[in-house]
Amino acid sequence: MSTQRLLIPFIATILVTTACGSATSGEEPRAVPSDKITLAWQTIGGETMNQQAKSIQEPFTAKTGVKFDNVSSPTYISQLQTMVEAGKTIWDVVHTGSYLANAYCGTLFEKVDTSRMPATLVPEGTTTECSVPGIKFASEFAYDTTAYKGTVPTKVADFFDTKTFPGKRVIYTNPKGTLEVALVADGVPPDKLYPLDVERALRKLDTVKSDIIFAPSYTALQQNLVSKQATMTLTTGNRLSIINDSGGTMAPVWDFTSWDYANWLIPKGAPHAKAAEDAIVFALEPAQLIKYAAMSGDAPVRTDVDPNTIPYSESAKLFNPFLTSGSGTMVRQDNKFWAENVAEVTKKWTAWQVG
Structure with missing residues (x-):
């Protein structure tokens, strides 16, 4: 799937050095005119793809002549692993979590x-030798304002109180963010969450399992809330903004919120690794991050960009915990824990979900 490719009326004079074939082919690099390069850029698709095209890719094309071919791939890690192991990487940039x-x-x-990137302007522990984070997002608890009158949810424990707050709860089929909420609702102090007690979290979730709708995609989750099939959710703030813009009537519960961030990374053996790095450096500049944040409802990770100055829509402001209006207790999801334990946690989650 490709975004519109911008045509420029002149030949770009900037040359981007890139390797013939893969970046690890061992061949001598050669200079390729930047307007002859097309970067394969992976996202999860949908609005994210369109937002990155408008805020990052089109300005970069106008500046350098480098074009983009967008790839929508929700199962990108397994695909990427197959490419790398076969020595046939065809993507240049991957958009992924911490x-x-x-x-x-x-x-x-x-x-x-990373010296070309704002590595000193992001929270400690968020960089790797392969990445500097770009955008941060939150996992939030929200409810349908038309379903509850008078007494409304005010804390994450209310997600598990089906007597006071009856109705279906819809969540995405991903444990990240959901397990944290379950543990806090079960009495674990937010600053003592990690390492996650997965079994305890699942026991807590088991108390409302019969009232949970497991959405296979964010689109399905959105449909459940807009059509009033569910009255509560645990999902990302940017998704909640889209839901309300699509006819939803959701409100956030600012009690406990966990957050994470996304990176743009270069796959091993990328065909145009140098041009890809140039594009990522460009994406991490304030102008591009601000434009992308305003469109997505997320916030730049850079500490020198004040999210309160970003021209968010009203729905994006409503679900944005990074503004000074207040958002309860905020905890950054532990990327080291998830990196080391994601396979085992996912195995337990899946067994619980289908059991």
Whole structure:
């Protein structure tokens, strides 16, 4: 799937050095005119793809002549692993979460020159040799305002109180963010969450399992809330903004919120690794991050960019915990824990979900 490719009326004079074939082919690099390069850029698709095209790719094309071919792939890690193991990587940039950057730096992802990136302007522990984070997002608890009148949910424990707050709860089929909420609701102090007690979290979730709808995609989760099939959810703030813009009537519960961040990484053996790094450096500049944040409802990780100055829509402001309006207790998800334990946690989660 490709975004619109911008045509420029002149031949770009900037040359980007890139290797023939893969970045690890061992061949001597040669200079390729930047307007002859097309970067294969992976995202999960949907609005994310369109937002990155508008805020990052089109300006970079206008500046350098480098074009983009967007790839929508929700199962990108397994695909990337197959490519790398076969020595046939065809992607140049992958958009992914923090724990995968930690888990696969140097094996599935290329190391980069982080001195070109704002590595000193992000929270400690968020960088790797392969990445500097770009955008942060939150996992939030929200409810349908038309379902509850008078007494409304005010804390994450209310997600598990089906007597006071009856109705279906819809969650995405991913344990990350959900297990944290379950443990806090069960009495674990937010600053003592990690390492996660997965069995305890699942026992807590088991108390409302019959009232949970497991959505296989964010689109399905959105449909459940807009159509009023569910009255509560645990999902990302940017998704909640989209839901309300699509006819939803959701409100956030600012009690406990966990957050994570996303990276742009270069796959091992990327065909155009140098141009890909240039594009990532460009993406991490304030102008591009601000534009992307305003469109997505997320916030830049850079500490020198104040999210309160970003021109968010009203729905994005409503679900954005990074603004000064207040968002309860905020905890950053432990990317080291998730990097080391994601396979085992996912196995337990899946067994619980289908059991």
